[in-house]
Amino acid sequence: MNKLTLITTLVASAAVCLLHSSCREKGEVQHFRTPKADKALQAETPTPASPAAPTSPAAGATNTAPYSWMLPDGWTALPASGMRLATINIPSTPPLSASITEFGGTLAGNVNRWRGQLGLAALPESEVDATLQEIETKLGKGYIVSLFNPATPKKGLLAAIIPRPSGRSVFIKIPGDSAELNKISAEFTAFAKSLTSAAK
Amino acid sequence: MSKPHPVLRPLKPLASAAIFYYATLWLVVLVVVGTLNQKYFGLHYSLEKYFSAWFIQPMDMPIWLPAGRLTMTVILVGLTSKLLVGSKWKAKNIGINITHVGVFLLMIGSVITAYTTTEGHISIREGAESSTFQNSHDVEIAVTDRSDAEYDNTTTFTQGFFHSDQTFSDDAVPLSFKVINFYKNCSPVARGDSDSSAQLKGRAANIKLKELPGDNKDQNMRGVEVEISGLSADQNGTYVFIAHPEWKPAELTADNGKTYEISLRAKHHQLPFSIYLKDFEKLDHAGTSMARAYSSKVKVTQDESTEDIKIYMNHPLRRNNYTLYQASFSQRGIETTVLQVVYNRGQLMPYISVVVIFIGLLVHCILQVPRLIVAAQKRNQPRNIS
Numbered sequence: 001m002n003k004l005t006l007i008t009t010l011v012a013s014a015a016v017c018l019l020h021s022s023c024r025e026k027g028e029v030q031h032f033r034t035p036k037a038d039k040a041l042q043a044e045t046p047t048p049a050s051p052a053a054p055t056s057p058a059a060g061a062t063n064t065a066p067y068s069w070m071l072p073d074g075w076t077a078l079p080a081s082g083m084r085l086a087t088i089n090i091p092s093t094p095p096l097s098a099s100i101t102e103f104g105g106t107l108a109g110n111v112n113r114w115r116g117q118l119g120l121a122a123l124p125e126s127e128v129d130a131t132l133q134e135i136e137t138k139l140g141k142g143y144i145v146s147l148f149n150p151a152t153p154k155k156g157l158l159a160a161i162i163p164r165p166s167g168r169s170v171f172i173k174i175p176g177d178s179a180e181l182n183k184i185s186a187e188f189t190a191f192a193k194s195l196t197s198a199a200k
Numbered sequence: 201m202s203k204p205h206p207v208l209r210p211l212k213p214l215a216s217a218a219i220f221y222y223a224t225l226w227l228v229v230l231v232v233v234g235t236l237n238q239k240y241f242g243l244h245y246s247l248e249k250y251f252s253a254w255f256i257q258p259m260d261m262p263i264w265l266p267a268g269r270l271t272m273t274v275i276l277v278g279l280t281s282k283l284l285v286g287s288k289w290k291a292k293n294i295g296i297n298i299t300h301v302g303v304f305l306l307m308i309g310s311v312i313t314a315y316t317t318t319e320g321h322i323s324i325r326e327g328a329e330s331s332t333f334q335n336s337h338d339v340e341i342a343v344t345d346r347s348d349a350e351y352d353n354t355t356t357f358t359q360g361f362f363h364s365d366q367t368f369s370d371d372a373v374p375l376s377f378k379v380i381n382f383y384k385n386c387s388p389v390a391r392g393d394s395d396s397s398a399q400l401k402g403r404a405a406n407i408k409l410k411e412l413p414g415d416n417k418d419q420n421m422r423g424v425e426v427e428i429s430g431l432s433a434d435q436n437g438t439y440v441f442i443a444h445p446e447w448k449p450a451e452l453t454a455d456n457g458k459t460y461e462i463s464l465r466a467k468h469h470q471l472p473f474s475i476y477l478k479d480f481e482k483l484d485h486a487g488t489s490m491a492r493a494y495s496s497k498v499k500v501t502q503d504e505s506t507e508d509i510k511i512y513m514n515h516p517l518r519r520n521n522y523t524l525y526q527a528s529f530s531q532r533g534i535e536t537t538v539l540q541v542v543y544n545r546g547q548l549m550p551y552i553s554v555v556v557i558f559i560g561l562l563v564h565c566i567l568q569v570p571r572l573i574v575a576a577q578k579r580n581q582p583r584n585i586s
Contacts, residue, residue, distance in 0.1 A: 027361030029370045030340075032332070032354040032468060 067100070067139070067170065070194035072187040088191075090174070090184060098174040098188075107132075107161060110171070111145055114157055118149045135189060137162055138196035139170065144189055148178040156181045160192035170195065208285050215286030219278040227271050234268075238416075244337055245384075245414025252314070269314070276307045295564025302557030309549020316545040318469060321527060324477040324498075325536045331474035333541040338467040339422045339443045343373045343460050358467060362424065374454045375430040375462075380438065385412045385420040388442065401437035402450050409440060424464055430454055469543075472520050473502035480535040494529055496537040511539065521545050 067085065071077060078087040088098040111132070112122040123131070133144040139162050148156035156178030162170040172192055174181060181188075234250035241249075250256060251268035258265065266274070283304060287297050320335035340356040353372070361368040362382040369376040386409040391400075395408060409423045423442040430436070432453045439450060441464035449463035475498050482494040495512035500519065511517050517524040517539075527540035 025360040027366075027368060028358040030356045030358070030468070030470070031372060032356065032470070034352045034354065036346075036350060036352060 067195050067197060069191060069196070072191055075187075075191070085170075088172075092176075092180045092184065094177070094180070096174050096176045096180060096184070098172055101171050101173075102164070102168050103171065104168050107143065107163070107169075110161065110169075111147075114145070114147055114159065118147055118155055118157060119152065120147065120149055132161075133189075135160075135193055137193045139164070142192060142195075144192065146181070146185065148181075153178045158185065158188055160188070162192070162195060211281040211285050214278055214281035215284075216278070217282075220275060220282075223271050223274045223278070226266065227268070227275075230268055230271065240416050241414035242416050242418040242420065244418050244420070272307065272310065276304075276311070279304050279307065292567060295560050295562075295567055298560030298563055299557050300560070302553045302555075302560055305549060305556055306553035309546040309553060312546030312549060313544055316543070318541075318543040320466075320469060320541050321538055322471075322475070322524070322541055323530075323536055323538050324475060324496075325534045326477050326480055327534070329474050329476040331471045332468045333471060333539075334466040334468055336443075336466040339424075339464050340467045341377060341379075341424070341426065341441070342449075342463050342465050342468075343375065344449070344463075345373070345458065345460055347458060356468065369430075373460060374456050374458075375428055375452075375460065378427040379424050380427060381409070381425045383409055383411050383423045385414055386410060386423040386442070387412055387421065388423075388440070399437045401435060402439050404438050404440040407440055409442070422464065428452070428462070432457070469541075471522065471541075473500050475500055475517075475524075475539075477537055478508075480529060480537045482529060482535075491529075494526065496526055496539065511537075521547065523547070 069077075071088070074091045076089045078089065084099050084101055086100045088100065090096040090098060108123075108125040108128040111128050115122055131145070133146075135142050135144055137160075142160055142162035145157070145159040145161060147159075154177045156176060158174045158176075158181040160170075160172040162172075164170060172188075172195075174184075174188065230250050234246045237250065238246040249267070253267040254270045255264040256267045257263060279300065283297070283300055287293070287300065289297060318335060319337075320333040322330055322333040324330050338359055340358045341361075342354050342356045344352055344354045346352050355370050355372045357368055357370070357377065359382070361377070362379040364378070364380055367376050367378045388403075388407045389410045391404075391406055391408045396405065404425065409425060412421075414420060421442055421444055423440065425438055425440055427438050428436065432455055435452055439462070441447065441450070441462070443464045443466060447463070449461040451459055451461055453459050477496060477498055479497040480494070481497070483492045485492045493513065495510055497508070497510050498517070500507045500509055500517065502519070509517055511524060511526045513526060516526070521543055523542045523544070525540040525542070526537070528538035530536040530538070
């Protein structure tokens with residue numbers, strides 16, 4: 001490349017950059033008019049994975065779950081990620097993993113959704129209630145859900161649902177082999193009962 | 201080669217092939233470095249730093265190296281100069297020149313894409329309708345007046361206002377804002393007693409924002425510290441907002457007695473049409489709950505016309521330079537579809553330029569055939585040995 005070419009290139013580039021850098025992104029004002037009925041739908045429609053929910057932080061702590069619990073021996077908790085408040089690893093063969101989340105939806109709606117995922121028929125609301133084991137947790141009344149399809153015994157579900165005053169519910173869900181889930185059922189119930197609001 | 205027009209003569213040095221070679225080599229370096237950087241700081245952060253910017257400062261040193269935009273501009277200027285003053289417009293070069301025009305069109309398309317593309321997503325429940333989509337990489341301050349019985353009126357101020365020397369407002373709301381700090385990724389941390397001040401209001405009294413590097417999974421939490429004035433009594437001051445669904449908006453009362461809900465949220469864009477989700481369908485692999493296929497049956501309404509369309513894999517909805525892809529779904533409670541939205545005015549340019557490049561190469565190939573035949577015949581002629 002000869003000198004003239006190099007100099008011309010540098011001068012032209014500098015001119016373009018100076019021109020562009022003197023222009024910064026301009027702000028824009030927009031106005032939206034939304035029917036009130038839409039807002040209720042928008043509030044509950046999901047968005048692609050958001051960062052873990054920000055909560056009142058302890059000094060220096062970030063992204064901690066708003067609940068605390070007593071872990072059974074050998075169980076370990078991983079911090080919040082994505083939509084999960086926490087992930088609990090449970091030693092078993094094969095290893096099991098519980099997710100702790102908080103969402104809306106009705107009790108029967110969620111149970112029937114899980115039933116559908118396991119290939120089980122949906123039940124009327126009154127019959128759903130009869131399949132649940134009511135427990136008393138430190139957050140209030142909760143329910144243990146134990147589902148398995150005899151046709152696919154390796155795909156079972158053990159879950160706890162704890163309704164909250166906000167209208168949402170805390171879900172603790174473990175998918176896995178039905179036989180393994182039966183073995184940890186008592187520890188899982190004790191774990192669900194220990195859930196309480198995180199210390200402020 | 202004929203001499204270029206006097207007006208175009210200054211472009212001659214820029215038509216050098218050396219510019220193209222060195223710039224392309226630098227582009228390869230940027231691609232390698234940017235790709236490695238993406239592993240640690242996420243795709244969006246790397247795109248902004250290495251490819252959408254004009255300069256990069258390696259390790260924040262006071263050295264400015266050309267980033268993607270400047271490098272591509274140099275290549276485009278070089279190619280344009282080559283076309284205008286460096287190309288021989290003779291019959292035997294027509295194929296090469298057409299190919300160069302195709303590459304030029306490709307680069308023009310990339311400029312259009314760089315400056316007009318908007319991406320986001322739209323979530324719609326079964327039986328619901330929506331005409332806005334959200335871009336989670338950009339945020340806006342939203343001020344909502346819920347006093348009307350039937351409608352919520354929201355005024356939004358986009359990121360372009362987030363400069364510490366700029367106060368902004370709008371006639372629709374009696375408040376003024378000035379963003380003190382804007383964080384592309386941050387985390388709320390407890391504010392120590394030494395940091396506190398009467399100027400800090402609401403959550404800002406107890407919480408400050410700590411800047412974080414880009415998240416390697418693009419899970420960035422944007423936040424602002426903003427001064428708000430025009431509020432009643434002693435509510436004027438500095439507030440903290442984070443763009444996250446769990447961070448509740450602040451309800452503040454203006455001097456005129458009206459209450460407004462203020463939040464930082466993903467930037468909303470209005471579509472020129474509305475979409476009503478009639479039915480979402482998910483098919484599972486036999487015996488599992490793993491999705492095999494899922495699709496959305498929608499009704500698209502624009503002006504007075506409506507159209508029933510099915511959106512599924514490899515069959516996006518294309519309309520008014522918008523493309524809506526079936527991206528995800530939710531089956532918590534009422535089924536919900538999540539559509540990826542891309543607006544790109546330059547979406548046809550790559551197709552046009554590839555066709556032009558193909559034509560140029562084909563023409564060049566055809567024009568070379570007689571020469572090749574003559575050259576082959578000469579090689580095959582026996583030599584006269586004297």
